[in-house]
Amino acid sequence: MPAGLKDVAARAGVSIKTVSNVVNGYVHVAPATRARVQAAIDALGYVPNMAARQLRSGRSGVIALAVPELQSPYFAGIAGLIVQAAERRSWTVLIDQTDGQAERERDLVEGLRRHAIDGLIFSPLALAGEELALRDGTPMVLLGERVWHGPADHVAIDNTAAAADATRHLTSLGRRRIAAIGVQDRPSAVTAHQRLAGYRAALAEAGLPFDPALEMPADGFHRVDGAAAMARLLDLESPPDAVFCFNDLLALGAMRTLLSRGVSVPGDVALIGFDDIEDGRFSTPTLSTVAPDAPRIAQLAVDLLAERLSDGPAAAGAPRELRVDHRLVARESTSG
Amino acid sequence: MPAGLKDVAARAGVSIKTVSNVVNGYVHVAPATRARVQAAIDALGYVPNMAARQLRSGRSGVIALAVPELQSPYFAGIAGLIVQAAERRSWTVLIDQTDGQAERERDLVEGLRRHAIDGLIFSPLALAGEELALRDGTPMVLLGERVWHGPADHVAIDNTAAAADATRHLTSLGRRRIAAIGVQDRPSAVTAHQRLAGYRAALAEAGLPFDPALEMPADGFHRVDGAAAMARLLDLESPPDAVFCFNDLLALGAMRTLLSRGVSVPGDVALIGFDDIEDGRFSTPTLSTVAPDAPRIAQLAVDLLAERLSDGPAAAGAPRELRVDHRLVARESTSG
DNA sequence: CTTAAGTCCTGCAACGTTGTATAGTCCCTT
DNA sequence: AAGGGACTATACAACGTTGCAGGACTTAAG
Numbered sequence: 182m183p184a185g186l187k188d189v190a191a192r193a194g195v196s197i198k199t200v201s202n203v204v205n206g207y208v209h210v211a212p213a214t215r216a217r218v219q220a221a222i223d224a225l226g227y228v229p230n231m232a233a234r235q236l237r238s239g240r241s242g243v244i245a246l247a248v249p250e251l252q253s254p255y256f257a258g259i260a261g262l263i264v265q266a267a268e269r270r271s272w273t274v275l276i277d278q279t280d281g282q283a284e285r286e287r288d289l290v291e292g293l294r295r296h297a298i299d300g301l302i303f304s305p306l307a308l309a310g311e312e313l314a315l316r317d318g319t320p321m322v323l324l325g326e327r328v329w330h331g332p333a334d335h336v337a338i339d340n341t342a343a344a345a346d347a348t349r350h351l352t353s354l355g356r357r358r359i360a361a362i363g364v365q366d367r368p369s370a371v372t373a374h375q376r377l378a379g380y381r382a383a384l385a386e387a388g389l390p391f392d393p394a395l396e397m398p399a400d401g402f403h404r405v406d407g408a409a410a411m412a413r414l415l416d417l418e419s420p421p422d423a424v425f426c427f428n429d430l431l432a433l434g435a436m437r438t439l440l441s442r443g444v445s446v447p448g449d450v451a452l453i454g455f456d457d458i459e460d461g462r463f464s465t466p467t468l469s470t471v472a473p474d475a476p477r478i479a480q481l482a483v484d485l486l487a488e489r490l491s492d493g494p495a496a497a498g499a500p501r502e503l504r505v506d507h508r509l510v511a512r513e514s515t516s517g
Numbered sequence: 518m519p520a521g522l523k524d525v526a527a528r529a530g531v532s533i534k535t536v537s538n539v540v541n542g543y544v545h546v547a548p549a550t551r552a553r554v555q556a557a558i559d560a561l562g563y564v565p566n567m568a569a570r571q572l573r574s575g576r577s578g579v580i581a582l583a584v585p586e587l588q589s590p591y592f593a594g595i596a597g598l599i600v601q602a603a604e605r606r607s608w609t610v611l612i613d614q615t616d617g618q619a620e621r622e623r624d625l626v627e628g629l630r631r632h633a634i635d636g637l638i639f640s641p642l643a644l645a646g647e648e649l650a651l652r653d654g655t656p657m658v659l660l661g662e663r664v665w666h667g668p669a670d671h672v673a674i675d676n677t678a679a680a681a682d683a684t685r686h687l688t689s690l691g692r693r694r695i696a697a698i699g700v701q702d703r704p705s706a707v708t709a710h711q712r713l714a715g716y717r718a719a720l721a722e723a724g725l726p727f728d729p730a731l732e733m734p735a736d737g738f739h740r741v742d743g744a745a746a747m748a749r750l751l752d753l754e755s756p757p758d759a760v761f762c763f764n765d766l767l768a769l770g771a772m773r774t775l776l777s778r779g780v781s782v783p784g785d786v787a788l789i790g791f792d793d794i795e796d797g798r799f800s801t802p803t804l805s806t807v808a809p810d811a812p813r814i815a816q817l818a819v820d821l822l823a824e825r826l827s828d829g830p831a832a833a834g835a836p837r838e839l840r841v842d843h844r845l846v847a848r849e850s851t852s853g
Numbered sequence: 854c855t856t857a858a859g860t861c862c863t864g865c866a867a868c869g870t871t872g873t874a875t876a877g878t879c880c881c882t883t
Numbered sequence: 884a885a886g887g888g889a890c891t892a893t894a895c896a897a898c899g900t901t902g903c904a905g906g907a908c909t910t911a912a913g
Contacts, residue, residue, distance in 0.1 A: 182654075185899055196863045201901060209860055231633050232571040233899035236868050241568065243611075243632060250597060252795070257593040261586060264614050273632045275579075276612045278600050296579060296609045297567050318518075404799040433799055440801040459588070460796050463740040463769050465776040521869055532893050537871060545890055569869035572898050 184225035193221035204229060235297065244486060245298045247277040247289050249306040253402070253430065254458040255475075256304065259324070262479035263302060270487055272299075283307035283369075290314070290321075300486040309369035320489035322482045325372060334489070334500050336481045338473045338507040340372060344379025345386075346509050347453050347471050348425050352387035354515060356423035356451055359384065360395040362410040362435060363402060363427025376427045376455070395421055399431060407434025415442060422450060423515075429454035429461045429470055436464060436514065452514040466513030473507045481505065520561035529557035540565060571633065580822060581634045583613040583625050585642040589738070589766065590794040591811075592640065595660070598815035599638060606823060608635075619643035619705075626650070626657075636822040645705040656825035658818045661708060670825070670836050672817045674809045674843040676708060680715025681722075682845050683789045683807050684761050688723035690851060692759035692787055695720065696731040698746040698771060699738060699763025712763045712791070731757055735767060743770025751778060758786060759851075765790035765797045765806055772800060772850065788850040802849030809843045817841065 186204075190197045195218060202210050203218040210218075221227075235241045246263050248256040264274045275296060279285045286308045289301070304324040305313060313323065314332040323335035351359050361380045365373035377396065384391060397414055399406040407426055411434065414420055426432035432454030439446050446452050446466055453469040454461060461468030481503050489498075522540075526533045531554060538546050539554040540563075546554075557563075571577045582599050584592040600610045611632060615621045622644045625637070640660040641649060649659065650668040659671035687695050697716045701709035713732065720727060733750060735742040743762055747770065750756055762768035768790030775782050782788050782802055790797060790806040797804030817839050825834075 186901095187899080197899090198864075198901080199862060202862085205901085209862085211861060214861080230572070230899050232568050232577065233868090234901080235568040236566070236572050236870085236898090237900045237902085239868085251587065251593045251600070252590070252597050254588070254590065254593070257587045257590070260612075261588050261614055264587070264612070273611060275609060276596075276600070278597055404795060408799065433796075437799040437801055437803075459740060460769075463744065463773040465773055465801065467773075522871095523869080533869090534871080534894080535892060538892085541871085545892085547891060550891080566869050569898090570871080572868090572900085573870045573872085575898085 183230075184227045185230065186227075188225055189218065189221045189227050192225060193218045241297045241299055242271070243273045243275050243296070243298050244300040244302065244483075245275045245277055245289075245296075247279055247286070247301065247303045249279055249281040249304065251276065251278055254460060255428065255456045258458070258475055259304070259479060262476050263483060266479050266483040270483065272483075279306065281306035287312070300490055302482045302486060305369075307367075307369055309371050312369075320486055322485045324478065324482060332500060334485045334503070336478050336485065336503045336505060338478075338505045340375035341379040341382070343455070343471045343473070343507045344376035344425070344427075345383040346379075346507070347455060348380045348383035349386070350453060350469070350509055350511065350515060351423040351425060351451055352383060352389065354423070354451060357389060358392070358395065358419065358421045359389065359423045359425060360397060360414050360421035361425050361427070362397045362399055362407055362414070362431050364396045364398045366398070373427060380425055399427070402428045402430055404430050404434035404437070407431030408438045409434075411435035411438035415439075415444065420450075423447075424450060424452050426452065426454045429456045429458045429468060432468055432470070432514075433460055433464060436466075436468070447513070447515050447517045457510055461512070464514075466517050469512045469515040470510050471507050472510050474505050477505050519566075520563045521566065522563075524561055525554065525557045525563050528561060529554045577633045577635055578607065579609045579611050579632070579634050580636045580638065580819075581611045581613055581625075581632075583615055583622070583637065583639045585615055585617040585640065587612065587614055590796060591764065591766075591792045594794070594811055595640070595815060598812050599819060602815045602819040606819065608819075615642065617642035623648070636826055638818045638822060641705075643705055645707050656822055658821045660814065660818060668836060670821045670839070672814050672821065672839045672841060674814075674841045676711035677715040677718070679791070679807045679809070679843045680712035680761070680763075681719040682715075682843070683791060684716045684719035685722070686789060686805070686845055686847065686851060687759040687761060687787055688719060688725065690759070690787060693725060694728070694731065694755065694757045695725065695759045695761060696733060696750050696757035697761050697763070698733045698735055698743055698750075698767050700732045700734045702734065709763060716761055735763075738764045738766055740766050740770035740773070743767030744774045745770075747771035747774035751775075751780065756786075759783075760786060760788050762788070762790045765792045765794045765804060768804055768806070768850075769796055769800060772802075772804070783849070783851050783853045793846055797848070800850075802853050805848045805851040806846050807843050808846050810841050813841050 186197045186200050189200045200218050203215050244267060246260060248260060251257050260276055267274045286305055290313055300320040302322045321333040323333050325337050348359060363373055364377055394417060397410040399410050424435055426435055432452055436446060436452055439450055444450055455471045457470045457472035461470050522533045522536050525536045531550060536554050539551050580603060582596060584596060587593050596612055603610045622641055626649055636656040638658045657669040659669050661673050684695060697713060699709055700713055730753060733746040735746050760771055762771055768788055772782055772788055775786055780786055790804050793806045793808030797806050
């Protein structure tokens with residue numbers, strides 16, 4: 182029912198191809214012809230059929246963004262920013278939720294997607310390193326993962342340095358028993374490993390001893406995990422006087438446990454998180470955190486994809502690693 | 518480069534159409550043939566080309582979800598749930614962010630989308646009523662908007678009743694000066710109007726007088742708006758002893774203002790929100806709220822779309838209005 | 854005045870898929 | 884033994900678009 186090139190051509194009295202040329206901004210079309218065709222296009226309300234265009238050209242104009250979960254404010258924010266950045270290139274973003282399941286991440290990477298996409302921006306949770314090699318030639322940009330010999334471009338902050346900054350902030354306030362919440366054993370939990378490394382580095386730098394009991398594991402990176410971990414920390418014989426949580430949600434969960442047990446923040450326990458989600462700006466006390474430059478991450482990811490895309494699928498080029506800035510945001514939970 | 522029906526057919530020694538029949542589960546294919554074809558499919562790693570399929574069949578297998586913003590936990594949650602529900606029907610969800618801009622919402626409704634979609638699930642913010650008539654035949658399901666003579670199906674809770682429940686909860690606790698935060702003048706701000714109506718109804722029911730000074734407007738529905746509105750309320754000559762916020766974010770912002778000014782919650786001011794986002798379960802005090810049955814909203818929206826889709830574009834049928842349950846969740850901010 | 858280069862437009866073929874039409878085989882009924 | 888199904892497989896034509904090759908005409912250069 183919708184008008185096609187054919188209908189426009191008939192109405193304008195030109196060939197189908199000429200209409201196509203007008204639509205695509207081909208240069209050698211006489212102004213008069215162009216005007217006539219444009220009038221017909223407007224009159225019929227012609228809109229190009231993307232399916233046909235894709236079938237012909239191989240490009241869909243759609244990129245996919247795969248995140249572990251949209252419910253997490255950090256990923257929701259990134260998603261919003263990427264949609265905006267993609268829009269500037271008139272790309273549509275298709276958002277996939279992996280729920281951190283290895284199988285779904287693998288499907289994604291192996292191109293077993295239901296829908297054809299030109300590129301993929303991917304924030305892996307279950308997969309790491311070699312497993313992330315894209316089978317077909319679809320360009321991919323990795324977010325937040327730092328692989329030594331990564332098979333794809335990736336954009337991330339320096340997790341280890343940022344974690345060290347956060348921990349250093351706590352040591353500089355004179356705290357001596359500093360716990361970490363969010364430790365994960367899985368070898369693929371690269372983010373957790375890096376933040377742990379940064380935490381340990383900052384402790385060593387301050388001449389503080391490690392206490393394995395203060396390195397609290399967490400199943401997930403949610404409030405509930407932070408609340409549970411904090412409860413376990415408080416039950417220790419000598420509880421910590423500060424906690425570095427590997428993300429803000431963990432920190433907010435921990436804060437809830439602290440406050441509901443009558444522990445003062447930051448009086449008794451100082452608390453710092455990671456991500457700078459909006460929630461932390463309105464909690465009581467407000468939450469100190471490390472703020473990644475999220476808008477820049479989104480912009481760079483889209484730019485990187487655009488570059489790979491315009492270079493043609495053949496132009497591989499070595500995978501690039503882009504570092505994005507972060508900054509420490511001290512709020513009430515540490516310097517109340 | 519990827520294998521097509523043609524390649525599989527050649528390898529299996531059958532016609533293209535037979536392969537197509539196998540792929541589509543057509544019944545009358547001899548088991549032996551089917552096995553041979555399947556083997557070829559596996560060997561070549563054949564994946565159907567969606568563009569071609571769509572070109573042929575007119576269906577893309579993609580539905581769009583348009584929300585004002587992904588950053589809001591409520592919408593992020595709904596989005597996640599809808600992606601899950603759509604997956605059960607093997608649909609892909611394309612997420613659009615309107616930022617509440619009328620123009621972008623209009624583009625959406627008028628089908629000026631870049632990408633072909635089979636259906637649209639839409640949570641309008643700037644548009645209301647008549648403006649929401651979809652020009653082309655694309656099925657649409659509206660979320661959270663209640664239009665008297667709506668042009669499309671829609672799924673929502675009874676906003677007015679839910680708001681009344683929230684307010685009634687406050688009156689039942691003996692509060693007499695009950696404020697509302699989130700009032701909006703724009704005629705299209707249907708949600709705000711309905712919640713205000715429910716608030717007023719519950720006040721009247723309890724025999725409490727209206728005080729226009731207690732009906733605080735808010736530019737947006739974010740924490741920052743709630744914080745600002747609460748500050749204005751506290752500056753009144755006789756501040757309220759309870760506040761009904763039109764969503765949880767407003768309430769969390771308000772809570773921040775209260776606590777940072779040393780006002781006790783719920784001791785001095787009881788606070789209730791709306792949406793039941795996760796943040797409210799971990800704030801201190803935890804936030805009382807009205808919880809819409811979000812999973813059901815998502816499921817119904819997808820089901821409704823599926824029905825319209827399978828009925829064919831012609832089968833209009835009268836727009837339907839589905840009501841979803843809500844329940845009051847009393848937490849510390851009212852019954853601390 | 855010829856040739857070359859540039860401009861404007863067109864027809865054809867192909868992208869990968871599926872609906873329709875059709876033809877042959879086999880078995881069961883009459 | 885003839886007719887009528889159900890079963891299996893095929894060929895062909897579209898869906899709407901764009902790349903390619905080329906035709907007709909105009910202008911510039913030799």
